[in-house]
Amino acid sequence: MGGRSGTMKKAPILLGSCPTIPIRRIGSYSNLLEKPNKPNLSFRKQALFKDLLKGTITAKHSKWEMLQLGRMQESVPTNLAIVEIDGYPLWFRSYTSDDCGLLKLEAQRAILEIADMYRVLVWAEWIEPHRLGILTQTLEANQPISMIHLCDRLRERIATQLKTTVTVGIGVTAKDWSDMAASYKIACSALDFKAALGSNRLIVTEDISSRQECDMIRQLQLMHMIGQAYRMGNVVWVERYRVLFEELRHHLFTRDELLNMFTYFIYHLHLEMSELLEKYREIWKRDTLPLLQEILQEKDTLVQIEVCFYDTLMHCFERMKTIRDGTCNRVLIQNLKGFIEERFNDQNFSLTYVSDHFGLNSSYLSRLFKEEFGETFISYVTRVRIETAKMLLLKTPGSIKEVSKHVGYLNPLTFTRIFKKNTGKTPSVYRQQDI
Template sequence: MNRTWMHKMIWSYLPIFCLLFSFLFFVFFQTLVQQNNRNTKESSEVFVNQLLQSVDISLRSLDNMLIRDFVSNKLLSDFFQERGKDNVYLNYQIVNQMQLMKQAMPMIDSYYLVRYKDGIVFNGNTKSMDQFADIDFIRSQQRAKATYISTWSAFRTYGEFESQKPKDVISLVHNVSFSSSKDGMIVVNISLASLRMMMREMYEPGQSFVQLYDNEGQPLFKQDGGAGKRKVLASQTSRYTGWTAESGITNGRTGELISSLSSVWLVLGLLSFVAGGASIVYVTRKNYKPIADLVFRIQDQFGTGKPTLGRLAVDEFTFIETAINNFAEQTELFRKEARETAARKQKSLFRELLLTAGEQTEWLEPSLLPPHDRLRVFVLEIDHPEQMFNQYKLRDQSLFKFVVSSASHELFTAQPDVQVWLEWTSPLQMTGILFMNGAAEDTAAETAAHITDWVSRHLAFSVTIGLGETEEAGAGAAGESHKQAQKALSYKATLGHNRVIGGPDTAMQQTEKATNKHLQAIHLLIRQLRLHEEAWQESCDHFFAGMRACRLTKSEIAELCRYFAAHMDVQLSEASKEYYEYWVNETAPSLRQIIEEFDTLEELQRLCAGTLARFAAQMERLHGSRQHHQLLQEIRSYIGLHYANPELSLEFLGDKFGLNAKYISQLFKEEFGENFLDYLTQLRIMAAKKQLLEHPDSIQEVGERVGYVSAATFRRVFRKVEGLSPVDYRKRNAM
């Protein structure tokens, strides 16, 4: 059988196969070149980072060694407090100390010390500052702004002796002060030749290059004639020295030539593709006629009675129409599934972005994200949901969320080169990631303020927005900014609702001293409640004012309030049974519920003050019903007036009020939840603390004034109560 048709089909499609194969080959080669370029750039960035770290570690080690072994040494104070040139032994010790540093750090080229008060420069020899070769550098440092941390100079030349050829150095300058002004400075010069040698050991000059620029833009390595062939792939600036390092490949023109050729090959591939497509159309149209004739013959044989149009079109088009309808239904189904899959994928990607670099489990492909070089995360939270938002049905809540997200998207994307991803990460919180590219201005704070204002004016509730800091694009950047936004939002309890909270609003840090003041305020409030003093309301207001001034987070506020409730429970357990039962059964459960459910500090203060007021009123009623209530109030008032009497004791009170001393002790414990001696000690120590800070009297005089005849007894009791001696207390609180 003659197979002419088969051969014809083979030779018709063979050129198409060759063209498509060539196109795929060109695409593969282009992809390979691009991937190689990306890998080269990433390697250069890693190398520059390691290089800068090595240089910073070397220079920082020298800085730390100078501070540890020399600045903190008594030799330094002796030298700068000395006058004249005659202390040979001191000079000898300084030279030995610096020689030890030079042995430990071979990069040190030279050093000298400058004493301003008599104009002396010491570099192993003592010279007048005006006659010293480096006088210009010294004058420039004197004119500079005073700072007492070590600084690094720009690259410069320095000759230790006039006969010596100047060397390229960088100088570590440390100002020294033992009074209100600068007393002098220490200058340690590092050889740039040593620094160049250290850097050259880290790379292969024939394949790549490295350049280091100081703060003034001076290069470390001399530019040669081949500098034009270099292609910079990575650049990074040190936070410690401010120097900038650049790295790249030496054969830059070759890389550009390869990239140009790859572009040409890509164009040739596209042309091949177009030619192949045209060939397919031509061959298909040419070879379709025999297939159409075959269809006509099949229809003539099996399609009797069916209508035709030109002996072909009707049945064929019906078949095609049916196939298209089925295909359209399948396509719509596939599109729907694709949209759902894309939404799930974006949501998963969104949540992965909010993780920090150490928490991310998957590598994020940059092409999946909008183009950006900076990003910023904000978290929007609905205020007082239980009062307004949660009163709506779920359908209405979803509508409100859609309105808020739409308004946020419109306001943030109004600025060019800014894109935003939004996601409701919890029922009441919406998280947004702002992708900023190029020259896009960072107006996130102003836009967020517009959002809060728009929501409060147009909707039945308000929102608060926590704003993270702007981060450079990179792994974990969004996660870091998200942590900052969540932290900012945690200050909502202190700073209030319907506002934007950012980094400056939360800059105040909680110190140990501030924490102690909170605890002292709690103890004073508990003591006044236990002793039925009317000043407890002022102490309560003072306690909440202190938390508000320190800008505590909601969790910190709740922790302090839980401590108050627990400590109050312990103190009342030692008081009368009916007091403790009322606290445990009525007040404490209500107080703990308020602590767990509060939203703002003002709300917490109002509810806690009301609960404690009811407790104080009940305590007063219970006190009034007790038999010796009035007598014990008189005894407590007498103690408050005569606590400084050294003779004051239970026996003294028994004689004064005509009761047995042990009986007074028992009644006092039941009434106030505290024994007589502890109460008296607290009064005396509180008075002593006040006098220690307000009067310059001796410790013995202060002790006698508050009721302690023996200074040793006063010191022992004071240390037991406060944890430190009276002298230390006066020093610490006078600072």
């Protein structure tokens, strides 16, 4: 079997001999074992299947055509499920084109065999490269079998025999063909939440019924704080990163919502890193940024994104730390940061104050600070003061005037103006909204 250029070649998959197929099931296998002189049959069945799911079945689709191609009865309740291959981009690159086709063929064969065991009529078609649609009707009313049970058996079989994991979105029972589109929409909506609920499982409407709207302001603030600490070489970004994902796990997000959220996260990190010297920016632009973007496109779940993002960011962080530790100013920079964090609440604190303490020219000190941390001395001191003020507002009963004085602002009005400029809220509003 020929592989695509640029992909890893693997040995062809050898499929075992086909099991004996009951006579009444031969029609259900027609799309898998079609005759050479009927090349359009499988395409016609697939098109008809898609029309049925989308609710675009019209008078031109005769009942005879539906019965002959899909074996579905119009007036019989029909169950629907959508099976999605997990991590499809990586899965697709791991096999040759022919092997991908054989694996998909075996997945279809598996659901047909499982359905036959339970005397269930089934119609299965690949509706997208990574999604298999399944319709079932029970042949014997006194022996009903749930779609959940069938799909769980299918999921286990695919994992065991094909070494592939899938996630299944379960629709609701359609009373007739006109209800199929609504059931299909529900199944697709269930799969949208795979990012939050996890892969290699079944997702039903009950799993997502408790979804509530999430105010993303808190998460966006954490992303900003992570970016600032990361740029400054402050290991506190690790704890903030942990808190961010801990909070995200308490909410149900769709794949698109997570994609938008982490696209913004990457963008903000990029802005922060753009403030650093070229030697740091090169590590970010050449090695780290492309990896983060690739992870976001290829990983299915929040847990996968969390682990892969962390590993990538930590690798970059350690490389930058090695460069910083190797500079001749390393000791001075560490002493400078420690001095600022210890004395920032002094009302006379200024660049001149710090320069005099270290016996350095203020212009040189300002330039050194900007080069190493990507922000001005004043911006850094202001941020330290505001972060401390936010903590005091939330955890202490002190008045605005007391908090203002504690972080180095003698005039509460000046403190309020600077606090609002940096947070978008006045100190009193921040305290009330975040209690």
